[in-house]
Amino acid sequence: MSELKQTILDYGRRARAAARLLAQCSSAQKDDGLRAMAKALEEAKDEILAANARDLDAARTKGLSNAMLDRLTLTPKRVDSIAEGIRQVAALPDPVGETIREWTPPNGVRIRKVRVPIGVVGIVYESRPNVTSDAAVLCTKTGNATILRGGSESIHSNVAIAAALSRGCALAGLPADAILLVPVTDREAVRHLCEMDQYLDVIVPRGGKGLIETVVSHARMPVIKHYDGICALYVDGEADPLMAKSIILNAKCQRPGVCNAVETVLVHREVLPTFMENTGRALVAQGVVLRCDAEALRAAQAFTDVAAKAVLAQEADFRTEFLELILAVKVVGGVEEAIAHIEEHGSHHSDGIITANEAVAERFLGEVDSATVYWNASTRFTDGGEFGFGAEIGISTDKLHARGPMGLEELTTYKYQLRGTGQVRE
Numbered sequence: 001m002s003e004l005k006q007t008i009l010d011y012g013r014r015a016r017a018a019a020r021l022l023a024q025c026s027s028a029q030k031d032d033g034l035r036a037m038a039k040a041l042e043e044a045k046d047e048i049l050a051a052n053a054r055d056l057d058a059a060r061t062k063g064l065s066n067a068m069l070d071r072l073t074l075t076p077k078r079v080d081s082i083a084e085g086i087r088q089v090a091a092l093p094d095p096v097g098e099t100i101r102e103w104t105p106p107n108g109v110r111i112r113k114v115r116v117p118i119g120v121v122g123i124v125y126e127s128r129p130n131v132t133s134d135a136a137v138l139c140t141k142t143g144n145a146t147i148l149r150g151g152s153e154s155i156h157s158n159v160a161i162a163a164a165l166s167r168g169c170a171l172a173g174l175p176a177d178a179i180l181l182v183p184v185t186d187r188e189a190v191r192h193l194c195e196m197d198q199y200l201d202v203i204v205p206r207g208g209k210g211l212i213e214t215v216v217s218h219a220r221m222p223v224i225k226h227y228d229g230i231c232a233l234y235v236d237g238e239a240d241p242l243m244a245k246s247i248i249l250n251a252k253c254q255r256p257g258v259c260n261a262v263e264t265v266l267v268h269r270e271v272l273p274t275f276m277e278n279t280g281r282a283l284v285a286q287g288v289v290l291r292c293d294a295e296a297l298r299a300a301q302a303f304t305d306v307a308a309k310a311v312l313a314q315e316a317d318f319r320t321e322f323l324e325l326i327l328a329v330k331v332v333g334g335v336e337e338a339i340a341h342i343e344e345h346g347s348h349h350s351d352g353i354i355t356a357n358e359a360v361a362e363r364f365l366g367e368v369d370s371a372t373v374y375w376n377a378s379t380r381f382t383d384g385g386e387f388g389f390g391a392e393i394g395i396s397t398d399k400l401h402a403r404g405p406m407g408l409e410e411l412t413t414y415k416y417q418l419r420g421t422g423q424v425r426e
Contacts, residue, residue, distance in 0.1 A: 004184065008192040011147050011180050012199030015120045018177035019145035023117050025174060027094035030141055033172035034090035037137065038083040040168030044160065045079050051156035052129065059153050067257025067323040071127040072154055082133045082161075089137050089390035095409050096143050109420040115412040117143035119201040122193050123393070124149045124215055126207030129157035134384070134391035135204075136165050136179045142411040145178045147200065149193060151207065152185035159183055194218035204406075206394045224406065226371075226397040228321040228347040229259030231379045234338040234364065235275055236355030237268040243376060244354045245279040250378040251352075253286045257323045259395060260350050260382040264318055264328040266338045272299045272331055276306055280329075284309035288325045291317045295331040318345045335360050339367050346370065348397045350379040371397055371404035 022030075041048070052074040059072055100113040121144045123135040132148055139146035150158035162181035170176040182189050190211075194203060197220035204224045205215040212225050233251060235244045251262035267275045276299045280290065284306050291313035292300055300310035317328040318341070332338045335353070342351050352374030353364040361375040372382045382405060384392025389407030396402045402410035 002188075004186055004188055005192045007184075008182065008189060008196060009199075011182065012120070012196045014177040015145040015147050015180055016199045018175040019117065019120050019143070021175040022140070022145060022178050023096075023143040025143065027096070029172070029174065030094065030143070031090040033140060033169055033174040034086050034137060036172040037140070037165045037168035038086035038090075040164045040171070041079065041083045041086065041133065041161065044164035044167075045076065048079055048157065048160045048164065049074060049076065051160035052154075054156045055129075055154050062153075064153065065257075065324065068127055068153070070255070070257045072129070072157075074129060074157060078130070082130050085385060085391045086133065086137050088385075089141050089408075092141070092390055092408060094141065095412050100414055107423055107425075109418050109423050112417045112419075113414050114417055115409070116415050118411060118413050119144060120199055121146045121393075121411065122149070122196075122200045122203040122221075123147070124190055124193065124203065124205045124207070124211065126151035126211055127153055128206075129154045129161055131206055132158045132161040132181065133165060135393055136162070138389075138391055138393055138406075138408060138411055140169065140174065140178060142408050144411055145175075145180070147180045147182065147193065149182040149189055155183075155185055190214060191218050195220055197221045202401075204394050222401070224394070224396050224398055224402055224410075226259070226347075226349060226395050229261070229349045229395075230264065230319060230321050230345065230347040231260060231262045231350045231352075231382075232264040232266060232338075232342050232346055233262050233351070233374075233379065234266040234332070234335065234342075234353045234355075235268060235271060235279075236335060236338075236353060236357060236360055237270040238357040238360070239268070239271060239354040240356060241271070241274050241278050244275065245282050247352075247354055247376070247378050248279050249282055249286065251380055252283065252288060252327055253325065254378075254380055256325050258380075259321070260379050261323070262327070262379050263320065263322055264330065264341075264345070266330050266332045266341055267296065269295070269331050269333055272296065273302070276300050276303055280306040280310075283327060286325070288327050290327055290329050292329045293331060296329045299331075300329075321347070335364055339364065342368055342370070349395065350374065350382040352377065352379055371395065 098115045290310040301307045350372045384405040393406040
């Protein structure tokens, strides 16, 4: 057995033992632990930022994209935001122990369906060091131990954050091994985690398609995942043009390198000229390149400034998660065609409609089969914090066991507790 595999197995044993202890902790104990973790993170801010600077230097040397650099970057404000997110999670209700349902069948045995921790959760992720905190905090709140394996590009940041969280956890009297970070970047570590079904109850990959496919192909335990964030917004014929401009600018430009940024805009033919004059101009002014189908390109060419940033789209553009200032634009004849396009080309992540017509909106909300579906709002709201979860483990495009932003409830399972008075089955 290789030394690395032995190390991963040791992590699994330690995490399993910690999970048993953590599951017995009260909500108050766990919340005290979370507040201690937030304080420890703030006290380690300089150390964390110095580690992040090392990661950023290496990332620039490797030529990582602007989108990847943005995901990787920590600032004093972002560290403060992470700590505040921990406190928000501490203030949320603890789902563990909640009675989902209770009943008594004719045999008289009382049955309760109760939320319980999953056990040990593995998280494999890339680039974003805030995931180290989000995952550890949500797992701690729900009584789960977690084994974290971040990407090589954020290794120093991840180690510094995990060390701070572990210090806070131990100071509050929670099991120190409840949060374990694999401190090596060897890709074999991912495979060993995926094969460790005797200790890991579920594994959650967060990152590019290559990482997710690797985890799915090797995992011996359930995987909760999302592939691409090919998010679309449909501008209906009854859309308010100013609202459409505001929503699309936010969804594309506010932070283009994240999975809930819009990548495709579908425009009703009747409002195409108005769309190009208002929203098209505003987008290109922000540096967005428009990859348009033939009809949309002709409309764009009526405006010199828009035409300068508009090119003819290829079919693949409507199936691409750009994660940068590129937007695919397609003309449709109505909501039915928009829904069909999203079903064929989308990734079932976050899609929306902009319209004043309630009946059309309700049809869109009912028929689009995505984890989150919007009416007159930016897709950027698909986020655990925005949903009131405090943080998120990830955004699942699966349908089982979790879908959409994964918060506390999604980190629990359930068991049945039966209480009798001596009943036996005949």
